[in-house]
Amino acid sequence: MDDEDAMSDNSVPFGYGASAFGSEGEEEEEDVAVHRESALRHMEWETAVESYDVERAASPAPSYDSMCSDDGIGAQAESRCKIQLYRKDSSGSSCCSSSSDEKPNEEPKEEEMIQEIPTPSLKPKLLIDPNETRHPALTVDFAFKVLQSSLKQLREEHFKRFKRILWERYPEYFRDQLSSLDIIDLVDKMLEICGLDVSLKITLNVLLNDMKCKYVAEQLQGMCKRNEVRYELKKTLRRLYEHVSEDPSQQTLFEDVCTDLYFTDGGNAAVNSEHEYRQIQELQEDARSKNNPLSLTDIFNPKDVERRHIRTVITKGSPGTGKSFLVQKFILDWVEGRSHQDIFFLLPLPFRELNQMTGETVSFMDLICKLYPEMKEVDTLEFEGCQVMFICDGLDEYATPVNFRRTAYWCDHNEPANTNVLITNLIRGNMLYSAYMWVTSRPVAINQIPAECIHQLLEVRGFSHEQREAYFRKTISDKELAERVIAYIKSCKTLYIMCYLPMFCTVVRRLLEKDLQSGERPKGLTQFYTKLLLLHINKRCQKLLSQDPEFFLKLGNMAFQLLEKGVFTIEKDLWDKYVLRAEDAVVTAGLCTQFYRETFMMYQEKVDCFIHPTVQDYLAALYVFLSFKKHKKNVLDSTKKKGFSVFKGDLELYKSAVDKVLHSKSSNFDLFLQFLLGMSEETNQELLSILLGHTRTKQEAREETAIYVKKMLREYPERKEYLQRCLDELCPHPH
Numbered sequence: 159m160d161d162e163d164a165m166s167d168n169s170v171p172f173g174y175g176a177s178a179f180g181s182e183g184e185e186e187e188e189d190v191a192v193h194r195e196s197a198l199r200h201m202e203w204e205t206a207v208e209s210y211d212v213e214r215a216a217s218p219a220p221s222y223d224s225m226c227s228d229d230g231i232g233a234q235a236e237s238r239c240k241i242q243l244y245r246k247d248s249s250g251s252s253c254c255s256s257s258s259d260e261k262p263n264e265e266p267k268e269e270e271m272i273q274e275i276p277t278p279s280l281k282p283k284l285l286i287d288p289n290e291t292r293h294p295a296l297t298v299d300f301a302f303k304v305l306q307s308s309l310k311q312l313r314e315e316h317f318k319r320f321k322r323i324l325w326e327r328y329p330e331y332f333r334d335q336l337s338s339l340d341i342i343d344l345v346d347k348m349l350e351i352c353g354l355d356v357s358l359k360i361t362l363n364v365l366l367n368d369m370k371c372k373y374v375a376e377q378l379q380g381m382c383k384r385n386e387v388r389y390e391l392k393k394t395l396r397r398l399y400e401h402v403s404e405d406p407s408q409q410t411l412f413e414d415v416c417t418d419l420y421f422t423d424g425g426n427a428a429v430n431s432e433h434e435y436r437q438i439q440e441l442q443e444d445a446r447s448k449n450n451p452l453s454l455t456d457i458f459n460p461k462d463v464e465r466r467h468i469r470t471v472i473t474k475g476s477p478g479t480g481k482s483f484l485v486q487k488f489i490l491d492w493v494e495g496r497s498h499q500d501i502f503f504l505l506p507l508p509f510r511e512l513n514q515m516t517g518e519t520v521s522f523m524d525l526i527c528k529l530y531p532e533m534k535e536v537d538t539l540e541f542e543g544c545q546v547m548f549i550c551d552g553l554d555e556y557a558t559p560v561n562f563r564r565t566a567y568w569c570d571h572n573e574p575a576n577t578n579v580l581i582t583n584l585i586r587g588n589m590l591y592s593a594y595m596w597v598t599s600r601p602v603a604i605n606q607i608p609a610e611c612i613h614q615l616l617e618v619r620g621f622s623h624e625q626r627e628a629y630f631r632k633t634i635s636d637k638e639l640a641e642r643v644i645a646y647i648k649s650c651k652t653l654y655i656m657c658y659l660p661m662f663c664t665v666v667r668r669l670l671e672k673d674l675q676s677g678e679r680p681k682g683l684t685q686f687y688t689k690l691l692l693l694h695i696n697k698r699c700q701k702l703l704s705q706d707p708e709f710f711l712k713l714g715n716m717a718f719q720l721l722e723k724g725v726f727t728i729e730k731d732l733w734d735k736y737v738l739r740a741e742d743a744v745v746t747a748g749l750c751t752q753f754y755r756e757t758f759m760m761y762q763e764k765v766d767c768f769i770h771p772t773v774q775d776y777l778a779a780l781y782v783f784l785s786f787k788k789h790k791k792n793v794l795d796s797t798k799k800k801g802f803s804v805f806k807g808d809l810e811l812y813k814s815a816v817d818k819v820l821h822s823k824s825s826n827f828d829l830f831l832q833f834l835l836g837m838s839e840e841t842n843q844e845l846l847s848i849l850l851g852h853t854r855t856k857q858e859a860r861e862e863t864a865i866y867v868k869k870m871l872r873e874y875p876e877r878k879e880y881l882q883r884c885l886d887e888l889c890p891h892p893h
């Protein structure tokens with residue numbers, strides 16, 4: 159193994175238990191040499207301890223296999239480490255001269271060194287407590303790395319001395335002279351002969367008590383302790399992230415659901431505006447946006463980090479595109495040792511959790527320990543060779559805006575400060591500059607972070623075409639059913655287009671799986687969108703709705719008026735016109751988003767729009783429907799009649815919508831009509847009762863509307879297919 163690599167490459171999990179050393183107190187100071195004499199004196203009666211003697215050394219040493227931890231976290235490392243243990247070159251011993259701040263005070267001459275340690279005349283004993291269990295974090299690979307890294311810090315003559323002492327002191331382990339061995343061979347031999355715990359124990363004893371290399375010994379102890387903490391942290395993260403959080407009742411394993419996502423470098427992509435009927439021309443992809451899909455290993459890829467000086471990565475994406483899932487995948491891959499093992503501590507700090515601490519005054523280390531109590535065992539996160547990474551998911555959810563200009567400078571980890579000050583300074587890089595920072599957010603909140611603090615901007619775009627299909631194949635265990643679901647989705651263009659949004663895929667899977675399994679006719683398009691709306695409402699909109707019960711009516715009105723003009727983007731002044739706040743629609747409701755449009759040369763303009771044009775169609779239909787049901791107003795009727803009977807009114811509303819579409823030169827309202835008719839359906843009205851109350855469309859009105867649509871079918875044969883879909887929305891069950 160290359161020495162440099164061994165110091166910096168943590169590509170497999172470390173694993174060593176400081177417990178192997180016993181306590182850090184007096185007991186530790188008790189040198190093996192002391193034991194050697196006393197143990198021999200008490201050899202006869204000391205039966206409680208296991209003993210090893212010279213004869214024992216002749217027997218084959220415990221193999222590496224038997225030393226391997228059987229914990230999943232370490233297993234992968236161990237299978238690899240056997241290969242790594244073979245040296246690639248013989249440069250190991252040359253590193254002995256590398257400098258260290260604290261070396262043994264006097265450099266004894268070789269003869270003195272030999273004199274210093276009397277040749278043992280008796281067989282020494284090393285006391286091993288049989289009850290002492292090895293920490294599962296202790297792996298061969300870790301022990302190898304940590305021993306090698308400690309010995310590399312000794313000067314050449316001290317390394318010689320170390321070998322000499324080892325040989326003198328522990329003849330029960332080392333029968334042959336060790337003087338010819340370099341670091342790699344020595345560590346290899348130690349591990350092979352003594353095992354993991356004993357190798358570390360004797361190394362520490364020799365360093366601390368015989369050679370007085372306090373600095374190196376403490377470093378060794380520190381690395382062992384941190385490695386245990388890392389192990390515990392991984393356990394906690396596995397527990398927190400291994401299930402899909404949206405489904406706590408079902409305990410769905412994340413790995414059973416998670417499908418690869420399409421995300422790119424750049425962050426200038428236009429919003430997906432593919433539409434079955436409408437032509438959305440204004441959304442041209444920014445020329446500078448990059449379409450090359452990235453994979454998780456491209457995030458904080460060590461080569462890019464170095465080449466592009468990346469410290470802070472920001473990932474943006476419209477609501478439901480899968481940012482949190484991407485983060486969860488990254489975390490679990492780290493926990494399971496699948497990627498990013500150069501990161502020593504991975505500490506997710508979700509903004510949702512940080513909201514619970516708003517206004518609190520704590521030190522940064524306390525804040526970390528509050529979320530991850532196992533971190534109490536380490537008093538600092540700044541130590542050489544151990545990369546730390548923070549992941550702050552969902553900046554848009556953070557209750558306190560991050561203000562880089564107004565927030566005080568802070569870099570002390572141990573002094574208490576307001577949590578917002580700590581987080582702002584962490585993102586800014588004032589605290590733990592060398593730590594990696596990954597922040598994810600819906601687009602609008604990204605503006606809080608100044609450009610100079612963003613070293614890489616990524617954009618999550620949801621699922622590509624192949625990924626959509628892969629999602630259904632992965633999540634539906636019945637293969638044949640999965641294919642039927644995919645075939646159905648492909649048969650409905652709008653459904654297929656909208657499945658670019660992973661959140662929508664989840665809705666579609668749940669509904670279609672049930673319907674197709676039971677042989678029922680699948681739900682109309684309206685129900686999928688209504689469920690999506692409810693997911694958004696339940697996620698964050700409850701408070702907004704209690705403050706502004708008319709929010710969706712107003713947003714729908716804006717959607718409708720823009721649809722009349724065939725416009726999908728939302729000009730800034732429109733928000734005021736409809737008495738809305740862009741943040742409510744973009745951040746809270748998650749039904750609108752933002753993107754950047756190149757207007758003139760280098761100038762970029764921020765543009766608001768709906769998350770997808772079909773969502774605009776749905777909201778426009780919702781507006782017409784809510785206006786009618788709640789305010790008895792048919793907004794499609796230009797004559798502005800009042801006082802109609804509900805049955806007549808229902809029929810008139812649908813008739814006027816059908817006429818509007820059939821008489822229109824554009825296809826702008828085609829999907830709108832499908833949604834409006836779908837909203838008359840009973841299940842959808844039940845779902846919408848949170849906005850609608852308990853009003854119901856009379857069966858009679860629906861039947862009459864169906865008769866009218868069928869009549870139109872005959873009059874407009876060229877629109878047969880389309881009108882048939884309208885009928886399917888109106889009567890999703892066989893009629």
Ligand SMILES: Nc1ncnc2c1ncn2[C@@H]1O[C@H](COP(=O)(O)OP(=O)(O)OP(=O)(O)O)[C@@H](O)[C@H]1O
Pocket residue numbers: 404415416417418419475476477478479480481482483484552599600629660661662664748
């Ligand atoms: N990679 C994926 N594989 C499978 N399902 C996914 C994936 N990504 C997202 N989903 C589905 O979409 C839902 C929303 O995803 P997620 O919460 O990650 O989106 P988000 O972009 O973080 O949204 P928001 O901006 O609302 O926080 C998930 O709960 C899950 O059902």
